[in-house]
Amino acid sequence: MSRHKLIKQLDLEEELDDYDGGALYDNDENQGISPEDQGTFIIAIVNGEYRLRQGTIRVRDVLGPGFEISDARIQESLWYYYYDVEKSVNYLLSEQTSSNTKPKQKGADLKLSAVDGKSDLNCRCHRRWVENDYDLDFGAFNDPDVPIIHSVTGSSYFKPDVMSTFFNDAPWCNIPPGRQGEILIEPLYPPGRLMGGSSFQGDAKVSKLAAIAAARRMKEDARSRSGTVTSSVALLDKLGNKMSLETPNELEMAPKAATVKPLNPVQADTSKTSRKYPVRERGVLNSNTPEDAIPPVESIISERKRDPETFSIPIALPSAFARTILGPSFERAPTSGQDGPPCDLVGSPYHFFFDVADAKMDAFAEPSPDDVVLKAQTSKGTKTTKSGTGDEIRAVTSALGDVAISEAPKYKSKNLDVLAEFKKTQIKPTANFVVIGHVDAGKSTLMGRLLYDLKVVNKRTLDKYRKEAESIGKSSFALAWVLDQGTDERKQGVTIDIGMNNFETDKTAFTILDAPGHRDFIPNMIAGASQADFAVLVIDASTGSFESGLKGQTKEHALLVRSIGVQRIIIAINKLDTLSWSRDRFDEIQQQVSAFLTAAGFQPKNLAFIPCSGLTGENIVDVSTNVKASWYTGPPLISLLESSEPFARALEKPLRLTIDDIFRGGVQNPLSISGRIDAGSVQIGDIVITVPSNETAITKAIEVNSEPSDWAVAGQNVILHLANIDPNYLKTGDVICSLAAPIKPLSIFTMKVLAFEHILPMAVEVHRGRLHAPGRISKLAAVLDKASGKPKEGGKKVRIVKPGSVARVVVEVDEPVPLELGGKVVLRAGGQTVGAGLLE
Numbered sequence: 035m036s037r038h039k040l041i042k043q044l045d046l047e048e049e050l051d052d053y054d055g056g057a058l059y060d061n062d063e064n065q066g067i068s069p070e071d072q073g074t075f076i077i078a079i080v081n082g083e084y085r086l087r088q089g090t091i092r093v094r095d096v097l098g099p100g101f102e103i104s105d106a107r108i109q110e111s112l113w114y115y116y117y118d119v120e121k122s123v124n125y126l127l128s129e130q131t132s133s134n135t136k137p138k139q140k141g142a143d144l145k146l147s148a149v150d151g152k153s154d155l156n157c158r159c160h161r162r163w164v165e166n167d168y169d170l171d172f173g174a175f176n177d178p179d180v181p182i183i184h185s186v187t188g189s190s191y192f193k194p195d196v197m198s199t200f201f202n203d204a205p206w207c208n209i210p211p212g213r214q215g216e217i218l219i220e221p222l223y224p225p226g227r228l229m230g231g232s233s234f235q236g237d238a239k240v241s242k243l244a245a246i247a248a249a250r251r252m253k254e255d256a257r258s259r260s261g262t263v264t265s266s267v268a269l270l271d272k273l274g275n276k277m278s279l280e281t282p283n284e285l286e287m288a289p290k291a292a293t294v295k296p297l298n299p300v301q302a303d304t305s306k307t308s309r310k311y312p313v314r315e316r317g318v319l320n321s322n323t324p325e326d327a328i329p330p331v332e333s334i335i336s337e338r339k340r341d342p343e344t345f346s347i348p349i350a351l352p353s354a355f356a357r358t359i360l361g362p363s364f365e366r367a368p369t370s371g372q373d374g375p376p377c378d379l380v381g382s383p384y385h386f387f388f389d390v391a392d393a394k395m396d397a398f399a400e401p402s403p404d405d406v407v408l409k410a411q412t413s414k415g416t417k418t419t420k421s422g423t424g425d426e427i428r429a430v431t432s433a434l435g436d437v438a439i440s441e442a443p444k445y446k447s448k449n450l451d452v453l454a455e456f457k458k459t460q461i462k463p464t465a466n467f468v469v470i471g472h473v474d475a476g477k478s479t480l481m482g483r484l485l486y487d488l489k490v491v492n493k494r495t496l497d498k499y500r501k502e503a504e505s506i507g508k509s510s511f512a513l514a515w516v517l518d519q520g521t522d523e524r525k526q527g528v529t530i531d532i533g534m535n536n537f538e539t540d541k542t543a544f545t546i547l548d549a550p551g552h553r554d555f556i557p558n559m560i561a562g563a564s565q566a567d568f569a570v571l572v573i574d575a576s577t578g579s580f581e582s583g584l585k586g587q588t589k590e591h592a593l594l595v596r597s598i599g600v601q602r603i604i605i606a607i608n609k610l611d612t613l614s615w616s617r618d619r620f621d622e623i624q625q626q627v628s629a630f631l632t633a634a635g636f637q638p639k640n641l642a643f644i645p646c647s648g649l650t651g652e653n654i655v656d657v658s659t660n661v662k663a664s665w666y667t668g669p670p671l672i673s674l675l676e677s678s679e680p681f682a683r684a685l686e687k688p689l690r691l692t693i694d695d696i697f698r699g700g701v702q703n704p705l706s707i708s709g710r711i712d713a714g715s716v717q718i719g720d721i722v723i724t725v726p727s728n729e730t731a732i733t734k735a736i737e738v739n740s741e742p743s744d745w746a747v748a749g750q751n752v753i754l755h756l757a758n759i760d761p762n763y764l765k766t767g768d769v770i771c772s773l774a775a776p777i778k779p780l781s782i783f784t785m786k787v788l789a790f791e792h793i794l795p796m797a798v799e800v801h802r803g804r805l806h807a808p809g810r811i812s813k814l815a816a817v818l819d820k821a822s823g824k825p826k827e828g829g830k831k832v833r834i835v836k837p838g839s840v841a842r843v844v845v846e847v848d849e850p851v852p853l854e855l856g857g858k859v860v861l862r863a864g865g866q867t868v869g870a871g872l873l874e
């Protein structure tokens with residue numbers, strides 16, 4: 035029911051007119067009220083008004099016409115008794131009786147002592163009455179049975195001595211607003227923070243982020259002071275200011291340099307210390323660390339030490355919680371003054387840092403970095419000259435002998451010749467194949483069977499899947515569960531995302547990319563197809579299923595993989611066990627599919643047909659021994675897979691790796707990405723750049739097929755563990771490139787497209803691997819001749835491209851995308867694939 039309807043029902047438009055809601059919402063304090071809350075608020079007020087009016091009428095009825103009383107008085111008692119008519123009447127009657135017998139007295143005559151509104155609630159109420167010089171009804175005031183008193187001005191007040199019963203009649207959480215303001219007690223000190231103590235106020239308030247930053251710095255200081263790093267800011271300033279991080283090896287040092295911090299909080303006044311440590315900011319090396327943006331707690335503290343008066347802030351004792359957690363050092367009473375930890379930090383999280391840093395690590399307890407250098411100079415008899423640059427450098431250089439930077443670069447590159455390494459290792463040829471086809475054609479079951487028969491999956495695991503599948507009434511899907519690992523996939527018996535698995539034969543290392551067949555998950559299918567070297571098209575041969583599949587995703591998937599660049603396709607005519615291995619059916623399907631695929635651009639030599647049953651395992655790893663299937667004399671599926679051409683690795687090209695997935699949160703490797711290396715190579719310590727965010731990252735570690743490796747090359751499916759990059763700059767579909775030759779992201783491009791549906795200038799989604807970018811076809815440049823690839827006669831005046839035609843179109847995307855010349859792209863609109871092709 036809408037708000038307006040409700041108000042109408044109450045017939046209270048008048049009340050609404052009188053109510054100045056606008057003024058209320060103009061008030062700053064109420065700017066945060068949502069429209070819904072405003073509605074509720076208005077209704078609450080209107081309801082209250084309504085109940086007051088109704089109550090007034092009923093009270094008057096009960097009191098009778100002879101009882102002289104104002105509406106306001108009745109409504110006050112109704113308000114107090116929470117619209118209870120009976121209580122209000124009783125009260126008004128008793129009030130009338132007492133006012134007839136007891137004299138009134140002026141409030142100004144009232145003498146009250148100990149008026150201290152901060153601590154004594156009763157006195158606070160008294161003070162208010164005295165200050166306002168209200169006329170009070172002292173008869174009622176002295177009567178313990180009367181909880182409320184009235185001034186002669188008509189206002190009501192609650193008696194202080196009945197405060198203990200003040201809320202007795204009020205429902206919890208629904209205390210009338212008029213009774214809330216009077217009992218507010220201002221806190222004596224600022225609200226407690228994490229450890230329950232006080233904290234800074236006003237401008238000096240420190241954010242949680244600053245607290246974390248302070249904690250981190252303190253930890254680093256503590257580490258550096260324990261002797262591992264004896265380098266200094268001054269020394270690095272002398273030498274390191276001139277550091278430029280143009281080369282990867284130098285950049286490697288950046289994080290280490292940045293870990294060398296000022297030795298104590300006072301020194302950390304960033305306005306004075308010029309830090310020149312280069313850090314990355316959106317892919318650019320510059321001299322401002324992100325920490326500079328965080329209000330440094332040390333600088334606040336040093337300010338406080340210098341000018342304690344400005345920062346004289348009320349102090350609270352540490353809370354019991356803080357004392358319990360942090361022990362007896364927190365027991366001491368807070369102090370003020372310049373020495374020791376800032377008094378107002380006692381009991382706050384920051385105090386802990388001071389306890390450690392100030393008490394245990396006096397900033398000047400050890401020689402300063404400059405002292406180290408001077409000592410070194412003296413001990414080696416070197417003289418510093420004022421202007422002799424060479425001497426100065428020599429002095430500093432000799433001092434370096436005393437400076438032990440114990441932290442070795444963490445992700446040191448072995449500077450391997452990766453291509454030579456690759457040639458040496460004699461890795462098996464690898465091949466990725468995508469399994470495509472209409473929904474429920476039996477793709478996952480077929481692959482599950484293949485892995486089971488190859489002993490990649492053991493019997494125990496399969497028995498477990500069988501049991502679990504049976505328990506949810508999906509026993510026929512047990513083999514499919516080898517690939518379908520998601521809970522939803524298993525519950526629904528439908529593949530949703532690409533299922534990946536690896537297996538090896540004597541000749542080749544394969545990666546299976548099991549695509550979802552359902553039309554809703556075509557974008558995921560595209561992601562799998564774009565990583566594939568060849569495809570296995572699974573067709574459900576059973577009656578009616580083949581026909582509906584051909585109209586559906588059998589056709590769409592085949593066209594898609596072809597447009598993406600797949601040239602070889604194995605067609606598994608599946609579920610022949612349901613047709614008693616009918617050769618006729620097999621021949622019929624082979625004929626139709628062959629005609630369609632050659633029309634779609636596949637060469638007949640690149641097509642291979644096989645009759646099979648994933649469920650029974652016939653013709654998968656071994657040739658069927660079934661007599662009914664004896665008409666098939668060809669090889670089993672595994673042999674067809676092995677006979678695929680080895681993937682031609684683009685080893686010499688710059689690194690390209692499309693991010694397939696991003697993993698966050700591991701302790702050792704907080705940020706990792708997975709994907710297939712399309713081109714080039716990568717090794718540990720390499721600096722890579724992500725496109726389109728243009729962020730650099732260090733390759734911390736590499737995994738190839740779940741095994742750690744120092745390097746990886748094109749064609750391998752890898753996990754890269756990255757460092758020195760904010761995960762927010764990474765998303766699936768982005769491309770990891772070599773620093774030397776990154777992709778230039780495109781906002782507009784021309785492509786040659788095979789139309790699946792009618793194409794006109796229209797909004798589309800651009801798909802490439804996991805990349806999905808909204809955009810539009812802004813221009814139809816020409817319709818092309820399929821054979822020659824040249825514009826057809828009159829093909830330049832094109833308004834619409836028919837399905838099956840090839841056209842040149844201009845595509846614009848909302849955000850720049852990492853696409854390159856020759857890149858394969860799919861265009862979809864309204865949940866349908868409208869075309870696919872390559873960038874020109």
Ligand SMILES: Nc1nc2c(ncn2[C@@H]2O[C@H](COP(=O)(O)OP(=O)(O)OP(=O)(O)O)[C@@H](O)[C@H]2O)c(=O)[nH]1
Binds near residue numbers: 479480510552646
């Ligand atoms: N009789 C018979 N049934 C099969 C065969 N292969 C698969 N099935 C059944 O077909 C159903 C679907 O199998 P899936 O392997 O999930 O099919 P899919 O193509 O992977 O399905 P999506 O990935 O969701 O498109 C299951 O009930 C399987 O048991 C087969 O060779 N013979």
